[in-house]
Amino acid sequence: MKKIIFKTIAVIAVMLAVTSCVENNCETLTPEQIAENWENTSGRINHKEANELEENYVRFLYQGSRDSLLTESGEVYQDTREVWFDIEELKNYINYVEQYGKDKKYDNLGIRVYLGSKAPQKNGKAQTTVFFYGTGRFAGVKKLQGDDGGAIVEPNLPGADGLNKGNSGMPPNGLQYP
Numbered sequence: 001m002k003k004i005i006f007k008t009i010a011v012i013a014v015m016l017a018v019t020s021c022v023e024n025n026c027e028t029l030t031p032e033q034i035a036e037n038w039e040n041t042s043g044r045i046n047h048k049e050a051n052e053l054e055e056n057y058v059r060f061l062y063q064g065s066r067d068s069l070l071t072e073s074g075e076v077y078q079d080t081r082e083v084w085f086d087i088e089e090l091k092n093y094i095n096y097v098e099q100y101g102k103d104k105k106y107d108n109l110g111i112r113v114y115l116g117s118k119a120p121q122k123n124g125k126a127q128t129t130v131f132f133y134g135t136g137r138f139a140g141v142k143k144l145q146g147d148d149g150g151a152i153v154e155p156n157l158p159g160a161d162g163l164n165k166g167n168s169g170m171p172p173n174g175l176q177y178p
Helices: 002-024 031-039 047-062 087-103
Strands: 106-118 127-138
Touching: 087 106, 087 127
Parallel strands: none
Antiparallel strands: 106 127
């Protein structure tokens, strides 16, 4: 009798666990699956490409504009070139966007990164930041073409929250990625 009760409880526990994971999409990936998924990620860049992007930013956008900003009193200062986010906050935001999209019946979810600026501090220094905002398409709606007919445009999720509050340190000096 005890064996039957134990087996029944075990079967129910397994069914609840499987059902919970299916409903909450809590698939556990192996290190091999993670590596394979990363290898097949189209936006993946290597350290050389990261260096090139940073060097281009400095050469074409930062130098002469953001590297010598002025406070309201005329003091020259450097803006930041980097913003750091806690990985748990990023995971939480991705989970939030996925759940929000699911609840509101959106698909083709993504995250758009915006450049922004924090308001000047008491010392008159404003600082560049980036923030994230969830995007998606109402389920069943065809892909939206941009005005030029080329790029696929996914609108921001109406009513969703964004993610900011990243931190930055001193502007990197001659930053090189390993």
